Amino acid sequence: MARLSDMIEEFIKTLLEESNGQLELQRNELADYFECAPSQINYVLATRFSLDRGYYIESRRGGGGYIRIIRLDMDNNDYIMYLLKERIGNRISQQAAEDIIYHMLNKGIITERESLIMKAAIQDKGIGIPTNLKDNVRASIMKAMLTAILTLRN
Amino acid sequence: MARLSDMIEEFIKTLLEESNGQLELQRNELADYFECAPSQINYVLATRFSLDRGYYIESRRGGGGYIRIIRLDMDNNDYIMYLLKERIGNRISQQAAEDIIYHMLNKGIITERESLIMKAAIQDKGIGIPTNLKDNVRASIMKAMLTAILTLRN
DNA sequence: GGTTATTGACCTTCTCTGACTTTCATTTTA
DNA sequence: TAAAATGAAAGTCAGAGAAGGTCAATAACC
Structure with missing residues (x-):
């Protein structure tokens, strides 16, 4: 059975594919979509979208906050x-x-x-x-x- | 651009562009235009038009009051x-x-x-x-x- | 049994508002 | 006519709200 983290990883990778290697998302929105804890998103980002794997993450807190995921050209x-x-x-x-x-x-x-x-x-x-x-x-x-x-x- | 602050920032920058780096505005007028609290304008000025970012603010209270925004050109x-x-x-x-x-x-x-x-x-x-x-x-x-x-x- | 996944409680940062304050010009009043 | 009252601005600050971050405890998997 596919684990949640894997599903979220796949989902983000599909989005990245569609958006030319760079995308912005809302942590809570994504957590709602997968019906999981918001911190689950952080776990996925930390384990699957690390620098070692060729991704760079930027984010901003507060109203209008976001998480930006950038795929690096390794x-x-x-x-x-x-x-x-x-x-x-x-x-x-x-x-x-x-x-x-x-x-x-x-x-x-x-x-x-x-x-x-x-x-x-x-x-x-x-x-x-x-x-x-x-x-x-x-x-x-x-x-x-x-x-x-x-x-x-x- | 979701944030109100960003929209107000853009608006002011456009005005500054059109007026050669210096402009005067009415706080309440601007707040009415964006349908927000007047103090929101102060927030935008403090965070986006600070001295470190290259702007200088002068103002005057009371009847006929104004806020003057000056872009520094050193x-x-x-x-x-x-x-x-x-x-x-x-x-x-x-x-x-x-x-x-x-x-x-x-x-x-x-x-x-x-x-x-x-x-x-x-x-x-x-x-x-x-x-x-x-x-x-x-x-x-x-x-x-x-x-x-x-x-x-x- | 050890690694990986998941959650929840708590924290930090950024935005926005409203109540209250201060300042200035104008008008009224003694 | 000088002082007082009024009204029209802008300023301040604490607190609510809206995001994302962290970490330790537990659960699930191999």
């Missing part, structure tokens, strides 16, 4: 996906991060201006907190920026 | 210098930083791609350390990125 972005899934873990040094940015510039994934902004954001000086945490913060920031670039390329 | 380099030297100190909230990035995008100082990268770099989620330090780290990163942009433009 095939044309395998280098970035590799960076996100394997190369960058919880920590990364400034040198390593700069090397990655340099490489992305060379491959034409980002512009020179973009490379300068990114380098500024991951500098030791920029981060300005105790050294033992810097590499962790840098890894977070780096991944957040890379994810932003992924959503751009669709 | 030289781009001066604006960045103001951000670096005055606006951003040791700490800045995510909302304020996002408003500034939004404003820079509107003024054509940065591209949309650059704005997304910058927003990613200053997200609470991206920074991933104890809350009490986030605003400090964010301020550092923001200033580092702005400095990079400033050097680019010379």
Whole structure:
């Protein structure tokens, strides 16, 4: 018997298919439709539409709130996906991060201006907190920026 | 666009466009037009036409009262210098930083791609350390990125 | 028995309203 | 004519309402 999560996953994927890889939905509406708890939707999003699986989620609370699901183009972005899934873990040094940015510039994934902004954001000086945490913060920031670039390329 | 606030924001921006960046309006009139509470107008002004987003509000109460909305048009380099030297100190909230990035995008100082990268770099989620330090780290990163942009433009 | 799924209670954020306050111009009154 | 009253604005703020988020406890599955 098909599990609820699977059905919701299928449903969302169909919608994504119909809407060119990007869609907005209302959490409560969807939960009503499947007669389940609203938090069930979060579970499906977390387990089936994670970054690892090639999706990016944005949302907004309050009146007029929404959840936006974006399918990322994994095939044309395998280098970035590799960076996100394997190369960058919880920590990364400034040198390593700069090397990655340099490489992305060379491959034409980002512009020179973009490379300068990114380098500024991951500098030791920029981060300005105790050294033992810097590499962790840098890894977070780096991944957040890379994810932003992924959503751009669709 | 479901939200009333967004509709009012759009409306005001159209008026501003037509009137060369400065306009006067009557709060109650506008509230009547949108069939909402007058204080809704204040909410829109506070959240969408803040100083960080590049607008300045003047008003006068009593008979013949008005609200004047002024779009700020500062030289781009001066604006960045103001951000670096005055606006951003040791700490800045995510909302304020996002408003500034939004404003820079509107003024054509940065591209949309650059704005997304910058927003990613200053997200609470991206920074991933104890809350009490986030605003400090964010301020550092923001200033580092702005400095990079400033050097680019010379 | 351990992993995966589901729910519900509680939290956070954003929007919108209404009651109350303040300010200013005009008109009335002593 | 100066002070008081009136009316016409705009401002403030707390609270209700409308979304989505989190997490721990339980249930279902393999």
